[in-house]
Amino acid sequence: MSIMKPEAESSRLANRYRLTQMLRTAGPTARIDLGAATGLSPATVSAITAEMMRDGQLVELKGGVGENGSTGRGRPKILVDLDPEAGFVVAVKLSINDVQLMVGDYRGQIARLTHVALNTLALTGQQLIDTLIGHIEKLRQEEEGKYRRLLGIGLAAQGLVAEGRLVWSPALSARNVDLAGALAERFHCAVSVENDANCIALALKSQAAYRAYDDIAVIMLGYGIGMGLILGGALYKGRSGAAAEFGHTKFQPDGPMCQCGKRGCVETYISDYALYRDARLTLDLPDGDAAHPSEEQMAWLSEAAASGNPVALGLFEQAGRVLGHGIANVIAMLAPQKVLISGAGVRAFSFMEPAMRNSLEHSLVDELVKGSEVEAVAWDKDMTGLGIIAQLLDLAERPGA
Amino acid sequence: MSIMKPEAESSRLANRYRLTQMLRTAGPTARIDLGAATGLSPATVSAITAEMMRDGQLVELKGGVGENGSTGRGRPKILVDLDPEAGFVVAVKLSINDVQLMVGDYRGQIARLTHVALNTLALTGQQLIDTLIGHIEKLRQEEEGKYRRLLGIGLAAQGLVAEGRLVWSPALSARNVDLAGALAERFHCAVSVENDANCIALALKSQAAYRAYDDIAVIMLGYGIGMGLILGGALYKGRSGAAAEFGHTKFQPDGPMCQCGKRGCVETYISDYALYRDARLTLDLPDGDAAHPSEEQMAWLSEAAASGNPVALGLFEQAGRVLGHGIANVIAMLAPQKVLISGAGVRAFSFMEPAMRNSLEHSLVDELVKGSEVEAVAWDKDMTGLGIIAQLLDLAERPGA
Numbered sequence: 126m127s128i129m130k131p132e133a134e135s136s137r138l139a140n141r142y143r144l145t146q147m148l149r150t151a152g153p154t155a156r157i158d159l160g161a162a163t164g165l166s167p168a169t170v171s172a173i174t175a176e177m178m179r180d181g182q183l184v185e186l187k188g189g190v191g192e193n194g195s196t197g198r199g200r201p202k203i204l205v206d207l208d209p210e211a212g213f214v215v216a217v218k219l220s221i222n223d224v225q226l227m228v229g230d231y232r233g234q235i236a237r238l239t240h241v242a243l244n245t246l247a248l249t250g251q252q253l254i255d256t257l258i259g260h261i262e263k264l265r266q267e268e269e270g271k272y273r274r275l276l277g278i279g280l281a282a283q284g285l286v287a288e289g290r291l292v293w294s295p296a297l298s299a300r301n302v303d304l305a306g307a308l309a310e311r312f313h314c315a316v317s318v319e320n321d322a323n324c325i326a327l328a329l330k331s332q333a334a335y336r337a338y339d340d341i342a343v344i345m346l347g348y349g350i351g352m353g354l355i356l357g358g359a360l361y362k363g364r365s366g367a368a369a370e371f372g373h374t375k376f377q378p379d380g381p382m383c384q385c386g387k388r389g390c391v392e393t394y395i396s397d398y399a400l401y402r403d404a405r406l407t408l409d410l411p412d413g414d415a416a417h418p419s420e421e422q423m424a425w426l427s428e429a430a431a432s433g434n435p436v437a438l439g440l441f442e443q444a445g446r447v448l449g450h451g452i453a454n455v456i457a458m459l460a461p462q463k464v465l466i467s468g469a470g471v472r473a474f475s476f477m478e479p480a481m482r483n484s485l486e487h488s489l490v491d492e493l494v495k496g497s498e499v500e501a502v503a504w505d506k507d508m509t510g511l512g513i514i515a516q517l518l519d520l521a522e523r524p525g526a
Numbered sequence: 527m528s529i530m531k532p533e534a535e536s537s538r539l540a541n542r543y544r545l546t547q548m549l550r551t552a553g554p555t556a557r558i559d560l561g562a563a564t565g566l567s568p569a570t571v572s573a574i575t576a577e578m579m580r581d582g583q584l585v586e587l588k589g590g591v592g593e594n595g596s597t598g599r600g601r602p603k604i605l606v607d608l609d610p611e612a613g614f615v616v617a618v619k620l621s622i623n624d625v626q627l628m629v630g631d632y633r634g635q636i637a638r639l640t641h642v643a644l645n646t647l648a649l650t651g652q653q654l655i656d657t658l659i660g661h662i663e664k665l666r667q668e669e670e671g672k673y674r675r676l677l678g679i680g681l682a683a684q685g686l687v688a689e690g691r692l693v694w695s696p697a698l699s700a701r702n703v704d705l706a707g708a709l710a711e712r713f714h715c716a717v718s719v720e721n722d723a724n725c726i727a728l729a730l731k732s733q734a735a736y737r738a739y740d741d742i743a744v745i746m747l748g749y750g751i752g753m754g755l756i757l758g759g760a761l762y763k764g765r766s767g768a769a770a771e772f773g774h775t776k777f778q779p780d781g782p783m784c785q786c787g788k789r790g791c792v793e794t795y796i797s798d799y800a801l802y803r804d805a806r807l808t809l810d811l812p813d814g815d816a817a818h819p820s821e822e823q824m825a826w827l828s829e830a831a832a833s834g835n836p837v838a839l840g841l842f843e844q845a846g847r848v849l850g851h852g853i854a855n856v857i858a859m860l861a862p863q864k865v866l867i868s869g870a871g872v873r874a875f876s877f878m879e880p881a882m883r884n885s886l887e888h889s890l891v892d893e894l895v896k897g898s899e900v901e902a903v904a905w906d907k908d909m910t911g912l913g914i915i916a917q918l919l920d921l922a923e924r925p926g927a
Contacts, residue, residue, distance in 0.1 A: 135536065285893070293893075340764055352859075356757060363741055363861030365897040370858040375889060377778065378851060385891045450779060454855055457771040458753075460764030488776060490786045492686070492694075496766040 138524040140165055141173050145182070145207065145522060149233045149515075150333050153186050153204035174205055181273060182211045182231065207232045212521070213272040215261055216513035218321070219282040221245055221296045226260055228268050229514030231276075233331070235507055237268070250302035257304070258311050265312070277315035277517035278308050281324040281509050283351070287366035289318045295349070315520045317513070321345075322369065323360055324512030326353025329465055329502065331515040340461040344371055344452070346470025348417065349384070350392040356459065360516075372396065374454055376447045394447040397423050397470060400440050407436050420469065427473045438476060445477030449484025456489060456497045467502040474501045539925040541566055542574050546583070546608065546923060550634045550916075551734050554587050554605035575606055582674060583612045583632065608633045613922070614673040616662055617914035619722070620683040622646055622697045627661055629669050630915030632677075634732070636908055638669070651703035658705070659712050666713070678716035678918035679709050682725040682910050684750070688767035690719045696750070716921045718914070722746075723770065724761055725913030727754025730866055730903065732916040741862040745772055745853070747871025749818065750785070751793040757860065761917075773797065775855055777848045795848040798824050798871060801841050808837050821870065828874045839877060846878030850885025857890060857898045868903040875902045 143163055148154060151162070160170045177183035186204040209230035216235075218225040222245055228237040241260060248256070257280070265275060284294030289305025291297065309316045326343040329335050339358040345351035350372030354361040362368045372392035373385055380389025384398065393399045401418040404410060404426055413422050429437035452464055466474060478501070485494060544564055549555060552563070561571045578584035587605040610631035617636075619626040623646055629638040642661060649657070658681070666676060685695030690706025692698065710717045727744040730736050740759040746752035751773030755762040763769050773793035774786055781790025785799065794800045802819040805811060805827055814823050830838035853865055867875060879902070886895060 354859075356762060357760070359758070361757060361860075363897075364863055365861050367894055367897055368859065368861035370861075370894060373858045373890065373894070374855045375851060378847075378885075378889075387889055387891060389889075446779075450776060454775045455859065457774045458755075458769065458856065458859060459762075460766050460769035460771075462765055484779075488779075488788055488790075489774065490788060493768055493771060493774070496764075496768055 135524065137173075140169060141177070142522055142524050144170070144173055144177075146331075146519075148183075148205070148207050149518070150331060150336060152232075153206040155202040155204055157202075159205070182208055184208045209234070209236070210272050212274050212276040213268055214277045214279065214514055214517040214521075215264055215275070216510045216517070217257060217261070217278075217280040218509050218513070219245065219280060219294070219296055224257070224260065225510065226264055227510040227514070228264065229510070229517070230272070231518070233511070233514050233518055235510050235514070237264075238507075238510070239264075245296045246298050248297065248299060250299040253297065253299060253302060254304065254307045258307070261308070261312070275312070275314050276521040277317065278312055279317040279319065279513035279517045280304055280308070281319050281321045281513050283321050283349070285367055286318055286320045286323075286362075289316070291318060292366070315517060317516055317520060319513065319516065320351070320353070320362070320366070320369075321509050322351030322353040323362060324353070324509045324516065325467065326355050326512070327360060327516050328508045328512030329467075330355045331511075335463060335465075338462045340459065341463045341465060342371075342455050342459060342461040343465045343467065344448075344455075345468035346395060346466060346474075347468040348397045350396050351468070354459070354461075356461075371451060371455065374451055376450055391447050391451040395444045395451075395470070400426060400444060403440055404437065408434070423469070423472065427476070430473060430476045441473050441476035442480045444473075445480030446484040448477060449481040450488055452481070452499060453485050453488035453494075456485075456493055460493065461497055464497055464499040465502050466499070467504050467508075469504055471501050471504050536925065538574075541570060542578070543923055543925050545571070545574055545578075547732075547920075549584075549606070549608050550919070551732060551737055553633075554607040556603040556605055558603075560606070583609055585609045610635070610637070611673050613675050613677040614669060615678045615680065615915055615918040615922075616665055616676070617911045617918070618658060618662070618679070618681040619910050619914070620646065620681060620695070620697055625658070625661065626911065627665055628911040628915070629665065630911070630918070631673070632919070634912070634915050634919055636911050636915070638665075639908075639911070640665075646697045647699050649698065649700060651700040654698065654700060654703060655705065655708045659708070662709070662713070676713070676715050677922040678718065679713055680718040680720065680914035680918045681705055681709070682720050682722045682914050684722050684752070686768055687719055687721045690717070692719060693767070716918060718917055718921060720914065720917065721752070721754070721763070721767070721770075722910050723752030723754040724763060725754070725910045725917065726868065727756050727913070728761060728917050729909045729913030730868075731756045732912075736864060736866075739863045741860065742864045742866060743772075743856050743860060743862040744866045744868065745849075745856075746869035747796060747867060747875075748869040749798045751797050752869070755860070755862075757862075772852060772856065775852055777851055792848050792852040796845045796852075796871070801827060801845060804841055805838065809835070824870070824873065828877070831874060831877045842874050842877035843881045846881030847885045849878060850882040851889055853882070853900060854886050854889035854895075857886075857894055861894065862898055865898055865900040866903050867900070868905050868909075870905055872902050872905050 156170050160167050183205055209232045211231040214229040216227040216229055224241040224243050226239045227235050230236040282294045285292040291302045291304055305316045305318045322345045341355040343353040352369040352371035354369045373390045375389050376391050377389040381393050382388055383390035383393035397418050405415055411422055411425050413419055426437055430441050557571050561568050584606055610633045612632040615630040617628040617630055625642040625644050627640050628636050631637040683695045686693040692703045692705055706717045706719045723746045742756040744754040753770040753772035755770045774791045776790050777792050778790040782794050783789055784791035784794035798819050806816055812823055812826050814820055827838055831842050
């Protein structure tokens with residue numbers, strides 16, 4: 126190895142990384158298609174796949190489908206895929222009163238998922254750390270016989286994360302908990318602690334549909350309004366970790382009060398709590414905690430709009446108008462190739478969309494609008510977990526990381 | 527070289543690059559201080575400086591100052607510095623009716639500056655290309671005896687630049703001029719074409735005061751409102767080149783008309799043209815083109831504020847309020863470590879600043895505001911040129927570029 130030319134060695138690692146990423150997104154693939162998709166020569170693909178099989182990271186799948194997708198005559202293609210057992214990661218999603226523990230396999234899929242009920246708001250920082258370590262240790266012991274090695278541990282939560290510390294989260298009363306430090310000390314592996322909107326941005330970026338885009342803004346509609354930014358191909362969160370607070374960009378000076386204590390933030394027009402707060406002024410809404418509306422309460426409001434209730438329709442229309450205005454600011458500042466809208470709040474996106482598009486066109490010249498495609502992405506609760514897993518596998522394998 | 531370990535080779539190049547960048551910012555430095563500033567060992571500094579002297583890029587300066595800055599007793603330190611003649615770049619700044627041509631030396635300084643009067647708005651794209659090539663060729667012939675080699679050619683202009691094409695500029699009637707292609711074909715060297723606010727952001731990033739910051743938003747006040755973004759240590763402009771249009775982020779839905787044809791953009795409250803447009807509704811202003819106010823016209827407005835004229839003071843106060851609101855959106859979205867305000871419009875910043883700070887605090891929670899320092903930077907017309915030069919030298923030397 127030490128007599129290999131430096132350029133050759135670094136491009137070998139980069140190419141191996143590219144093939145691994147490609148397989149993780151595309152699934153089982155013939156070598157010739159791997160070459161076509163990456164632009165690598167057949168000899169390079171052959172050398173790298175041989176090396177990865179030797180290292181136990183790749184398996185051949187016999188009896189793949191033939192050309193044109195038929196299973197019929199002719200010589201079947203041999204497909205290769207990552208060996209799911211080559212390694213595993215543990216992903217933890219922390220929410221109010223719920224801890225979701227996931228095992229991610231080497232293919233980047235969720236291989237196991239468990240929930241633990243926990244009164245998160247009552248825990249001290251140390252109690253949270255001890256509890257999480259206990260659950261992760263138990264999971265590790267149960268799983269480590271099945272996989273060759275533990276590649277990393279990651280945690281996601283709503284709120285502000287900086288340098289591995291959970292500075293503030295709506296799920297916790299404790300502040301500034303050094304989770305990454307405690308987990309790294311205990312488990313001696315790669316550890317990540319991340320804001321959940323950032324995890325979702327990473328999960329979307331790793332999907333085939335978005336892999337080619339370097340600059341993506343992901344807006345998360347739900348109880349609050351979150352954002353994850355992929356800029357220049359990587360997660361952008363600022364040195365303090367406080368970037369991408371789209372919910373607290375402004376619609377109107379001196380607008381309605383927001384939960385942050387300031388006025389006119391886009392969140393105070395678009396979020397579940399804001400929509401429900403405004404709806405209950407005139408509508409007879411189902412019982413429940415009006416300040417923290419449940420999925421059922423929000424579904425009721427969407428159904429009211431679907432059945433033509435003018436108050437509900439008006440609220441979603443106004444939310445769409447504010448969302449379009451906020452997206453205009455995102456596009457003016459960052460010109461992302463894609464603006465993706467997801468989160469539980471996309472349930473009512475169809476009632477917001479016409480006003481959102483109208484407001485965007487009303488706010489910004491065509492030359493700027495046309496470079497950024499705005500689209501909704503169906504909400505999938507597993508996306509946070511998939512994002513943590515993608516990030517950990519990337520951390521473990523990216524050349525030079 | 528081919529038996530050097532790959533890690534050693536790539537870190538040697540990276541270290542050489544770091545020392546070069548350091549010297550370009552700090553000027554003459556003793557080897558021991560280079561080591562202290564970069565964390566490199568004395569042996570590494572010694573090896574790299576010897577190599578750079580052999581390559582003709584570094585010179586020793588005898589008779590440097592002693593410890594404590596004294597010129598007195600004891601053994602004087604030997605300082606090293608970049609050899610200004612190791613290479614040169616040509617930087618061109620294109621403005622309405624003016625082309626500024628600069629020679630940048632290997633230390634990154636402007637070694638020569640000339641102006642050419644030119645009716646820029648009357649030129650076709652091809653005429654512009656031919657004229658620029660003529661002037662650059664003349665300059666190259668005059669200068670190439672003095673320097674060892676031409677390292678690059680760069681051009682900056684206001685407007686939208688994408689992939690080396692000047693898509694749109696207020697200085698030109700021609701659209702979509704492929705300047706980078708034409709210059710590269712003619713001169714066979716590194717070529718950059720860049721928006722002028724981006725050049726200024728690069729110039730500031732290369733200054734000692736800001737070198738340590740990875741995330742910097744530079745806001746340019748003047749005839750229009752520009753922005754340059756340094757994110758993750760590098761210029762961010764989006765794939766389309768259209769990012770950082772801070773001037774067209776929004777203050778208020780359905781606010782006053784902006785030059786872009788939309789309403790309520792921050793530019794239509796803060797820019798020279800907007801301030802002058804509003805001032806002339808009630809003030810008796812000096813003669814001149816009111817739609818394109820000159821520096822003298824704007825100076826008159828600043829002096830009116832300085833002498834306590836309530837209309838002028840009110841306009842700058844409103845501009846400050848809008849600027850603070852716009853900066854709140856920048857901080858919420860990007861959490862830059864520094865927000866720097868410059869451009870010709872900083873002439874009146876003292877009249878805007880109290881309202882700007884008040885509006886920022888009014889708009890955004892302390893936790894977000896406190897992570898980003900907002901400060902004005904005195905306007906220096908050479909900054910665009912210094913930014914082009916810094917970018918070209920970086921392009922020519924960055925490992926892996």
